[in-house]
Amino acid sequence: MSHDNAIETEGLTKNFGALVAVDRVDLSARAGTVLGVLGPNGAGKTTIVRMLATLSEPTAGTARVGGYDIVRDAPHVRSLIGLTGQFAGVDELLTGEENLRFIGRLLGMPTRDAKARARELLAQFNLSDAADKAAKAYSGGMRRRLDLAASLVGRPRILFLDEPTTGLDPRARGELWGLVRSLVADGTTVLLTTQYLEEADQLADDIAVIDHGTVIATGTPTQLKAKIGGQTLRIQPEDPAQLEAVGGLVTERFPELEPLVEAGVVTLGVNDDAIMPVLAADLRERGIVLTEFHLGLSSLDEVFLTLTGHRAESDEENETESETGQ
Amino acid sequence: MTAATLDIPADVAGRPGLGATIGQTLSMAWRQMVRIKHNPFELVDLSLSPVMFLLLFVYVFGGQMAGSTTDYLQYVLGGLIAQNAIFLTMYTGTGINADLRKGVYDRFRSLPIARSAPLAGKIFADLFKQVWSVAVMLILGIIMGFELRSVSGALLATVVIVVFALAISWVSVLMGVLADSEEKVQIYSFVVIMPLTFTSSAFVDTSTMPGVLSTWANVNPVTHLADAMRGLLSSGPIAEPLMWTAVWAVVIFAVTAPLAMRAYKKKMV
Numbered sequence: 114m115s116h117d118n119a120i121e122t123e124g125l126t127k128n129f130g131a132l133v134a135v136d137r138v139d140l141s142a143r144a145g146t147v148l149g150v151l152g153p154n155g156a157g158k159t160t161i162v163r164m165l166a167t168l169s170e171p172t173a174g175t176a177r178v179g180g181y182d183i184v185r186d187a188p189h190v191r192s193l194i195g196l197t198g199q200f201a202g203v204d205e206l207l208t209g210e211e212n213l214r215f216i217g218r219l220l221g222m223p224t225r226d227a228k229a230r231a232r233e234l235l236a237q238f239n240l241s242d243a244a245d246k247a248a249k250a251y252s253g254g255m256r257r258r259l260d261l262a263a264s265l266v267g268r269p270r271i272l273f274l275d276e277p278t279t280g281l282d283p284r285a286r287g288e289l290w291g292l293v294r295s296l297v298a299d300g301t302t303v304l305l306t307t308q309y310l311e312e313a314d315q316l317a318d319d320i321a322v323i324d325h326g327t328v329i330a331t332g333t334p335t336q337l338k339a340k341i342g343g344q345t346l347r348i349q350p351e352d353p354a355q356l357e358a359v360g361g362l363v364t365e366r367f368p369e370l371e372p373l374v375e376a377g378v379v380t381l382g383v384n385d386d387a388i389m390p391v392l393a394a395d396l397r398e399r400g401i402v403l404t405e406f407h408l409g410l411s412s413l414d415e416v417f418l419t420l421t422g423h424r425a426e427s428d429e430e431n432e433t434e435s436e437t438g439q
Numbered sequence: 440m441t442a443a444t445l446d447i448p449a450d451v452a453g454r455p456g457l458g459a460t461i462g463q464t465l466s467m468a469w470r471q472m473v474r475i476k477h478n479p480f481e482l483v484d485l486s487l488s489p490v491m492f493l494l495l496f497v498y499v500f501g502g503q504m505a506g507s508t509t510d511y512l513q514y515v516l517g518g519l520i521a522q523n524a525i526f527l528t529m530y531t532g533t534g535i536n537a538d539l540r541k542g543v544y545d546r547f548r549s550l551p552i553a554r555s556a557p558l559a560g561k562i563f564a565d566l567f568k569q570v571w572s573v574a575v576m577l578i579l580g581i582i583m584g585f586e587l588r589s590v591s592g593a594l595l596a597t598v599v600i601v602v603f604a605l606a607i608s609w610v611s612v613l614m615g616v617l618a619d620s621e622e623k624v625q626i627y628s629f630v631v632i633m634p635l636t637f638t639s640s641a642f643v644d645t646s647t648m649p650g651v652l653s654t655w656a657n658v659n660p661v662t663h664l665a666d667a668m669r670g671l672l673s674s675g676p677i678a679e680p681l682m683w684t685a686v687w688a689v690v691i692f693a694v695t696a697p698l699a700m701r702a703y704k705k706k707m708v
Binding site: 163189194198204206208218220264 | 453454455459462463466467469470473474477478541542543545546547548549550551552556
């Protein structure tokens with residue numbers, strides 16, 4: 114069997130009681146690529162992954178993973194996928210090697226093969242030195258790597274990574290990114306959820322931005338950055354009374370940009386570095402003194418601001434509801 | 440990127456068959472045994488309460504209950520073994536509850552393995568703890584002066600405990616799946632097991648109990664299990680209590696195992 118799309122969802126919906134956690138989501142991931150699902154806490158990312166990994170059944174809509182229906186052909190789906198969740202699914206009392214050997218045995222490998230596969234993965238994930246230490250003695254980054262290794266024992270063709278780097282320091286995050294890249298280079302299809310635009314930008318071939326359970330934007334990182342402005346320019350006049358004047362000037366000069374005037378700062382998404390010196394000259398000419406004039410990579414917060422007009426507040430009310438709903 | 444399409448092998452595994460399910464259950468049990476290997480104190484921990492019960496019941500109550508501590512020991516050891524077996528099944532529920540909350544079961548459920556394997560593996564491994572506890576109590580009992588009827592009786596008693604535990608573990612599994620914390624599993628278990636084991640023939644002759652209580656005590660599964668233990672280990676009838684123990688085991692299993700599996704599947708939606 115051959116498919117262009119390793120993952121495909123149509124109108125995927127999940128309700129927890131009255132709460133619509135995932136609302137008519139259409140996603141597709143081409144085989145051998147990384148689909149980044151970007152959104153704040155409580156946006157429905159984990160619920161989507163849980164449905165695709167057959168842990169939870171959708172309320173409505175369909176999804177196919179590796180060509181198999183996630184409900185009707187769930188056992189087939191399970192033999193194609195690997196899952197690394199937000200909470201490490203490793204046994205803390207067992208050593209790293211035992212954790213991996215255990216999964217191998219569960220998958221029906223003869224003991225010798227399970228041992229060999231465990232050693233191979235430990236080496237690949239730079240955990241050989243800690244192979245015989247209990248997982249509870251591992252650092253956060255090591256535990257995530259072990260967890261990722263555990264999801265790879267059966268050589269899955271499709272891998273779900275649910276916020277794989279949340280809570281990791283930058284170095285551990287970089288190491289994990291490297292591992293994901295090498296898996297994709299070997300032909301694995303990856304669906305990755307993240308709260309970081311930078312992570313999606315670094316790893317994903319396609320990105321779907323999720324908010325309140327719905328897809329609010331899709332595209333390649335380049336397309337999305339073009340749409341939302343990959344960078345954000347913050348302009349803060351010394352005199353707050355000049356805020357409107359700054360906003361007006363930006364619109365006058367660059368009518369295609371939509372500056373946001375809020376809390377004493379004008380923020381605008383930009384794609385072109387050349388805007389900065391032009392605005393700087395104009396502002397000086399009008400005698401507007403600035404306390405901040407800063408160009409930086411857009412955060413998820415700013416992406417959301419551009420796409421939805423509201424900040425990416427983590428929807429804590431929904432989060433608790435969805436948890437009790439389970 | 441080398442391949443633009445996803446190559447799915449034609450023989451993608453579907454639902455695991457019986458052989459595979461048994462293999463997976465054994466692997467799950469293996470994990471539990473490795474946990475004991477890394478944390479052998481667990482065995483000491485779970486021997487503590489039966490040892491204490493045995494010493495306290497025999498030496499504190501014994502003289503009053505049966506005239507002499509040695510005589511009471513002959514009566515109560517079977518009852519204590521029965522009570523302890525039922526208490527031990529509580530750990531099956533607490534263990535499953537912990538794994539469920541820590542996300543370990545999410546991993547299991549994303550693997551192409553039988554849905555029942557994680558639960559069955561845990562129950563299976565916990566039977567080892569049952570055998571261990573029976574051995575600890577029998578050895579201590581014999582040191583204290585218990586007159587064992589025969590070695591084959593002791594072996595058969597252990598088998599009965601294992602089979603009965605296998606059935607009633609599902610009550611604990613059900614609680615482990617439904618409760619939202621380990622502490623709650625413990626509280627629920629305590630509230631059920633304590634009165635259940637005390638309103639039986641485990642520690643005293645049921646004929647001394649008031650009417651209604653005595654009627655209940657005579658049908659209580661713990662009474663039959665305790666009587667069967669006494670019969671096999673020291674003296675008294677064997678066949679009848681053994682039959683009623685088996686009937687109870689089948690009934691409890693038939694009711695709670697499907698309920699636990701249903702709750703387990705539903706929990707994950």
